[in-house]
Amino acid sequence: MGRYLFRLPDVGEGIAEAEIVAWHVSVGDVVAEDQNLVDVMTDKATVEVMSPVSGKVTATHGEVGGMAPVGSVLIELDIEGAGNADEKTVAAAPAIGTGLATVGDVEPSSARTLTTTAPASAAKSETPKPVEFAKTTERPKAAAVWTMRAAGQEPLASPATRRRAHELGIPLQYVPGTGPGGRITAEDLDAFIASGGIALAGDARYVAREGIADVKIIGLRRKIAEKMQEAKRRIPHINYVEECDVTELEALRADVNSHRSPDQPKLTLLPFFMRALVRALPDFPQVNARYDDDAGLLHTYEGVHIGVATQTPGGLMVPVIRNAEQYDLWGLAAELARVAAAARDGSATRDELSGSTITLTSLGTLGGIVSTPVINHPEVAILAPNKIVERPVLNGPFVSVRKMMNLSSSFDHRIIDGYDAAQFVQRMKRLIEHPALIFMD
Template sequence: MAEHVIKLPDVGEGVAEAELVEWHVKVGDLVREDTMLAAVMTDKATVEIPSPVHGEITWLGGEIGDVIAVGSPLIRLKVEGEAEAQPEPQMETPHTPTPSPSPQGGGEPVAAPVEIAPVKAAQVKAAPQATGAMPSPSPLWGGVRGGGQPTFAPSAEGEKPIAAPAIRLRATEAGIDLRQVPGTGPAGRITHEDIDAFLARGPQIAPTPAPGLVRNTTVEDIKVVGLRRRIAEKMAVAKSRIPHITYVEEIDVTALEDLRAALNKQKRADQPKLTLLPFLMRAMVKAIADQPNVNAIFDDEAGVVHQYGGVHIGIATQTPSGLMVPVVHHAEARDIWDCAAEVSRLADAAKAGTATREELSGSTITITSLGAMGGVVTTPVINHPEVAIVGVNKIMVRPVWDGTQFIPRKMMNLSSSFDHRVVDGWDAAVFIQRVKTLLETPALIFVEG
């Protein structure tokens, strides 16, 4: 047997280390070439590390959340040679202890825990109890009684049967849980004959518990790492340092939805489909021209408000990894179609994990929307160190009194939060009322001056 060491590769120019955010394998797993082993996160992206060889995982170089330097060992694998693979670190000891580090002779193994140096304590939670088939968390084959019939017996958590990598690979491909296969080899080792016998016999079904309600007392500890940790840190800073004021206004978007539908019907093939967001972005640009104090970043440590001329709108985007905020830079210089195309491109890049640092930074005001799940009212958290965020709630048809009768209208709430240290309640209301006017009379969005 040979050992193959996989080191953390160079995952980007100027990157000296990366945070380990996910393991796709565990000690004892058999992997093929190109199997994804782990994912690491840098300031720029999340990168997956594939296996260059076939083999069995014998060691993992860190825990989720650890920061690993480029070039440091990440994973060790046992690579199968011509000779039969040796079992995993021996789980049995001779009956009589000996000072020799390697027991000699053929003494019968007995139930006794031993320390396994290459494996971390967290990876080996309990020692085996006896020879024969190895125990596991569920009722499995536990030995042979009188007439040679195998029996079920529960056993400790974290243990696995002894089998060569070739046996494990065969079992994996056949969908067999080796913990259910009684081994007839030395010290309970599972052989190809044992696999054949198991396939011929079929899996044994453990006795079902008595009917009734079962209390689930499981408690799972989930370490906060990677993007989730960064989101948590940023939200904590925003809520602890910014005194939020939230202003909610009702918007009649019936005319806007009619215009949007008409534009989408006559759009060119190379133009993106228009959503509500591009219209809101253009309305915000016009409203910011009258209320420039909402388009700013507050350096509260220095006591300075940086008020920007360019409108750089962050678009809060839900991705498989968590919430990200790609930025549409210079929205003031884009028309409706250009805004729509840039939002679509950035959202795709964020969800695919390919967005660059520049595309994820530099926002001066943010839009957050949950689409059809937007709820009636929300209280968005400001994207620190900005001073304003505009939240889009879902569109609902509601009866509206027009002076003589109730008529159905498409209504939507805007729930917006402001940093009360920088933006007074009056200024926040003036800003949102201007946005309301533009969205309810969408032709004004296209009128210059």
């Protein structure tokens, strides 16, 4: 048997470190070659790290949320053969940070050391055994008397149990827990309901809730938080909102959808907005740009690379439709569906999640009346169509019901003056209100 040290490889993106977002093995597991060991997150993409060998896991290094430098030891394995390391090799390996700090965040004298699930060398004291909790098989009888926990004693329960209790109006302070450490399980909640405990003194919906849940911000959510903070810190936003009559655009969209062929995707408003951007941006090159404020350079682009803010199970991502000018409506709809699906299922590449020159963000029917979107740094503009509402509109001496929508926007005021922002949005308004102009040369 030999000892094999598996180090975080260079995933090919020129990174120096990556964040550990999920472990798929633990000490004692037997792994096969090419088995997924751990997921790490780079700048935007989550990467599955596979095992190059078969063996038994003897130690893992680093916690979820910690930063692992490229070349640092992630996993130690016992394998058939000579292996590739000894004790000195482990000691010389770069340390992996824990929590939300990176290796560069702390001084050398206070830097965190490797966190392992198994000892790296023999120790005199015995490894403490995990605490074993007795399983309670008896459930409270129907006549049980329920008492609230003492002040400051928080009920322990999983998010799913808490959500169900909240939906039922049951304060968890009254529910006894039989799980490890007194944790309230789903079975405990069922037993509480079956025994009549739900009929507490007073209405349970109005009982004060004292629980506090601590959620560690890691992975994609951490990246989103950092990017939003950077954008608001570095970019002085100017917001502009204009009202648009989209009655003609909606009628055109409905008619085109009703006559589409089976192999054509259903059109939403976004492809029309993309075509409008393609028509408008050549006259406003400072809007279709990325600002390098460190170098003091504004990069303007001939091609229109549109980022589309997309909600995914992990959080907000911005897949990119590159060179939108090369697509017709159907092509834009198909490309939008493709990159959005890739973002949602986690298969989007780094190129598909970067390089946008302007961003569209829309919440559809949840779009509200107005919004103040955050610019996707280092871009200088973002557009946010709001929801469509029908309301009476005065047109000369007549009143008619029209479909109206607010178009919200944000601009980098260092680059774009208010007058230029207003001119650009007015050009978009004209194209949106008279959609035939979108297709005219």
